[in-house]
Amino acid sequence: MLSLAYLCSACNASEAESSKKEAGKKRAVPVVVATAIQKTIPIQLSATGTVEAYSTVSVKSQVGGQLTGVYFQQGQNVKKGDLLFKIDSRPLQAALMQANAAKAKDLAQVKQAQANVLKSIAQVNQAKANVVKDKAQATNADVQAQRYTSLLKQGAISKEQAQQYQTTAEAQQATVKADQGGVANAQAAVAAAQADVQNALAAVASDEAAIDNAKVQLSYSSIYAPIAGRTGSLKLTQGNLVKANAANADDSLITISQIRPIYVNFSIPQRLLPDIKKYSANGKLEVDALPPKDAGHPVRGELTFVDSGVNTQTGTIQLKGTFANADERLFPGQFVNVVLKLSEEPNAITIPSQAVQSGQQGQFVYVVKPDKTAEMRPITVGDTVKNETVITQGLKSGEQVVTDGQFNLVAGATVQVKPEVGSKRQGAR
Numbered sequence: 266m267l268s269l270a271y272l273c274s275a276c277n278a279s280e281a282e283s284s285k286k287e288a289g290k291k292r293a294v295p296v297v298v299a300t301a302i303q304k305t306i307p308i309q310l311s312a313t314g315t316v317e318a319y320s321t322v323s324v325k326s327q328v329g330g331q332l333t334g335v336y337f338q339q340g341q342n343v344k345k346g347d348l349l350f351k352i353d354s355r356p357l358q359a360a361l362m363q364a365n366a367a368k369a370k371d372l373a374q375v376k377q378a379q380a381n382v383l384k385s386i387a388q389v390n391q392a393k394a395n396v397v398k399d400k401a402q403a404t405n406a407d408v409q410a411q412r413y414t415s416l417l418k419q420g421a422i423s424k425e426q427a428q429q430y431q432t433t434a435e436a437q438q439a440t441v442k443a444d445q446g447g448v449a450n451a452q453a454a455v456a457a458a459q460a461d462v463q464n465a466l467a468a469v470a471s472d473e474a475a476i477d478n479a480k481v482q483l484s485y486s487s488i489y490a491p492i493a494g495r496t497g498s499l500k501l502t503q504g505n506l507v508k509a510n511a512a513n514a515d516d517s518l519i520t521i522s523q524i525r526p527i528y529v530n531f532s533i534p535q536r537l538l539p540d541i542k543k544y545s546a547n548g549k550l551e552v553d554a555l556p557p558k559d560a561g562h563p564v565r566g567e568l569t570f571v572d573s574g575v576n577t578q579t580g581t582i583q584l585k586g587t588f589a590n591a592d593e594r595l596f597p598g599q600f601v602n603v604v605l606k607l608s609e610e611p612n613a614i615t616i617p618s619q620a621v622q623s624g625q626q627g628q629f630v631y632v633v634k635p636d637k638t639a640e641m642r643p644i645t646v647g648d649t650v651k652n653e654t655v656i657t658q659g660l661k662s663g664e665q666v667v668t669d670g671q672f673n674l675v676a677g678a679t680v681q682v683k684p685e686v687g688s689k690r691q692g693a694r
Contacts, residue, residue, distance in 0.1 A: 292679065293637075293679045293680060293681040294639075294670060294673045294674055294678050294679065294680050294681065295670060295680075295681045295683050296631075296633070296639075296667045296668075296669060296670035296671070296673075296674065296680045296681070296682060296683065297667070297668050297669035297670060297682075297683050297684075298633050298665040298666060298667055298668060298680075298682050299616060299617050299620060299665065299666060299668045300663060300664070300665055300666075301614050301615070301616050301656065301660045301661065301662055301663060301664045301665070301666060302614070302615050302616075302662060303612055303613065303614055303615075303662035304612075304613060304615060305609050305610065305611045305612070305613070306609065306610045306613040306615060306648065306650055306653070306655055307606050307607075307608070307609050307610075307650060308544075308606070308607045308608045308609065308610055308648060309604050309605060309606050309607065309648075309650060310533055310537060310540075310604070310605040310607065311602065311603065311604050311605075312531040312532060312533055312602075312603045312605070313531065313600060313601075313602060313603065314529040314530055314531030314554065314586075314600070314601050314602070314603040315529070315530045315531070315598070315599070315600060315601075316527060316528070316529050316530075316554075316595045316596060316597055316598060316599040316600075316601060317527070317528040317529070317530050317585075317597060317598075318494070318522035318523055318524055318527060318528070318597040319523040319524065319525075319526050319527050319528055319587075320492055320494075320522075320523045321520060321521070321522045321523070321597075322491050322492055322494075322520070322521050323517035323519075323520050324349065324350075324488060324490075324491070324517055324518045324519045324520070324521060325510065325511055325516065325517050325518060326350070326352060326485070326488060326507045326508070326509060326510075326511075326518060327482075327485040327509060327510055328352060328357065328482055328485040328486060328507075328509050329352075329506070329507060329508055329509035330352040330353040330354075330356065330486070330506070330507060331352065331353040331504065331505070331506055331507070332350060332351075332352055332501055332502070332503050332504060332505050332506070332507050333351050333352060333353050333503065334350060334351035334503060335349070335350055335499070335502065335503050336348045336349060336350070336351075337349055337496060338496075339496055339497065339498055339499040339519070340495065340496060340497070340498075341495070341496050342493075342494070342495050342496075343490045343493065343494065343495075343496060343521065344490065344493050345490055345491065345492055345493045346489050346490060347489060347490045348487060348488075348489055349488050349489060349490055349518070349519065350487075350488040350507075350518060351486060351487055351488070352485075352486045352487075352488070352507055353486070354483055354486035354487075357479065357482050357483040357485075357486055358483060360479045360482065360483075361476065361479035361480060361483055363479075364472060364475040364476040364478075364479045365476060367472045367475065368469060368472035368473060368475075368476060371465055371468040371469045371472050372469055374465040374468065375462060375465040375466055375469060377465075378458060378461035378462040378464075378465045379462055381458040381461060382455060382458040382459050382461075382462055384458070385451060385454040385455040385457075385458045386455055388451040388454060389448060389451035389452050389454075389455055391451075392444060392447040392448040392450075392451045393448055395444040395447065396441060396444040396445055396447075396448060399437065399440045399441045399444050400441050402437050402440075403434065403437035403438050403440070403441050405437075406430070406433050406434035406436075406437040406438075407434045407437075407438075409430045409433070409434065410430040410431045410433070410434040412430075414430075414431070488518070490521060491521070492521055492523050493523060493525070494521040494522050494523035494524060494525075495521070495522055495524055496519050496520070496521055497519060497520040497521070497522065498519075498520075499518075499519055500516075500517060500518055500519065501518055522597055524590055524593060524595070524596065524597065525589065525590050525591065525593065526587050526588055526589050526590055527587075527588050527590040527595050527597070528570075528585050528586070528587060528588075529552065529554050529566065529585065529586045529588060529595070529601060529603060530583060530584075530585055531583075531584055531585075531586070531603045531605075532576070532579070532581035532582065532583050532584065533581060533582060533584060533605075534580060534581055535575045535580050535581060535582055538571075538575075538582055540607055541568075541571060541584075541607075544607040544608050545568065545571075547608075549567040549568065549569075550567065550568040550605060550606060550607060551565065551566075551567060551568075551605075551606040552565075552566045552567060552568050552586035552588075552603060552604070552605050552606070553565055553566075553603070553604040553606070554566065554586065554588060554595060554601040554602070554603055555601055555602040555603075555604070556594055556595065556599065556601050557599075557600070557601070559594070563604070564588055564590065564594055564595060565588070566586040566587055566588035566589070567586060567587060568584060568585070568586050568605065569585055569586065569587040570583075570584060570585035570587075571583075571584055572584070584605070586603070586605075610647075610648070610655065613647070613655045614655065614656045614657075614660050614661065614662055615650075615653045615654065615655055615656070616630065616653070616654060616656060616660065616666050616668075617652060617653060617654075617666075617668050618649055618652050618653060618654045619652075619668050619669070620654075620666040620667060620668045620671075621644070621646060621654055622671055626643060627643055628643070628644055628645075628646055629641055629642055629643050629644060630642055630644055630659075630660070630666045630667070631666060631667040631671055631674050632660070632664055632665065632666055632667075633665040633666070633667060633680055633682065637679055637680055637681075637682075638677055638678065638679055638680065639667065639674045639675070639676065639677065639678045639679075639680050640676065640677075641674075641675075641676040642659055642660070643659055644656050644658060644659030644660060645657045645658035645659060665682075667680070669683075670683075
């Protein structure tokens with residue numbers, strides 16, 4: 266009797282559930298619907314990124330001295346080559362004047378050495394002339410000595426007379442040798458004078474190098490912007506002493522950050538790297554940066570950097586997008602949402618993502634048929650872009666799907682379509 270009662274109770278429950286479903290089919294269920302649209306859908310990756318300056322320069326002084334002028338306001342945009350600072354240049358100007366004076370002195374020594382060369386050359390020529398003259402006299406003396414020696418043999422003259430002419434000839438030969446020694450000495454004097462000229466010229470070259478160095482040091486007293494960008498906080502004000510080539514970063518005068526263009530750093534999982542390589546092979550990939558509280562107006566840029574290795578700790582790879590940032594909506598250190606557009610999928614069937622339901626048999630949607638009844642239809646989904654999901658199988662363009670009210674529906678139920686408030690879906694492009 267107990268089993269029979271149980272069976273009767275179960276039959277009654279089943280009949281009640283069946284009656285409920287039948288009642289649900291007959292009673293119109295209010296729902297909100299949307300139309301499946303065929304459109305071009307971008308294939309995208311989303312990430313969180315950090316804005317980074319395109320380049321950053323810490324401006325330091327290469328000479329020490331008192332800061333005599335500041336020619337910008339901190340936080341101001343500056344162009345490359347704009348005058349930023351002036352440092353007291355009087356000691357550097359004095360050093361330049363000293364170097365110029367040393368050059369003038371050494372140029373005078375060059376002229377003196379060149380005059381000595383000319384004088385020594387004249388002495389060489391005089392010594393050579395003396396050699397020629399004395400050689401002629403020596404030859405004549407030899408002839409006279411030989412003649413008187415012959416007369417001595419003939420007894421025509423005395424021995425003393427012959428010896429006198431012989432002595433004269435020998436003396437003349439000694440004079441010729443002395444003249445030849447004088448030529449050698451004069452030539453040595455020329456070489457020494459020429460060496461003095463080279464030494465003086467070397468001193469002038471050294472002076473010119475010192476002048477160039479003094480000019481460079483003097484030019485360092487005026488500091489110009491090395492890049493275009495925005496200045497940071499001013500570290501020293503006019504009147505302070507500036508260190509030369511300060512090693513400490515805190516001793517820099519100002520930091521300039523180039524923000525036009527600007528970078529956005531972001532990372533993606535390493536499993537997506539093949540997709541990046543595949544789609545970037547066809548050209549530059551577009552990157553959108555969405556600043557906080559201004560996501561409706563993304564900043565457009567392009568992917569310019571893919572890191573050479575994967576971060577083994579996070580399993581991600583770093584990417585960078587470059588943005589013109591003409592309106593300066595991006596600032597270094599700012600967090601932004603990043604959307605990387607890989608490609609586009611044309612003629613894709615899309616529906617609002619909230620229409621997709623999950624069940625034991627997989628994902629499905631409720632399709633509203635022309636007779637205002639609901640059909641539970643299995644689907645295959647693709648990518649989701651913003652609030653839209655691509656349907657690869659199971660739907661056609663123009664079919665209506667339920668986006669609100671699904672939990673009150675059963676297959677075959679009659680529906681009452683309510684207008685959707687604030688709908689902004691667009692049709693095929």
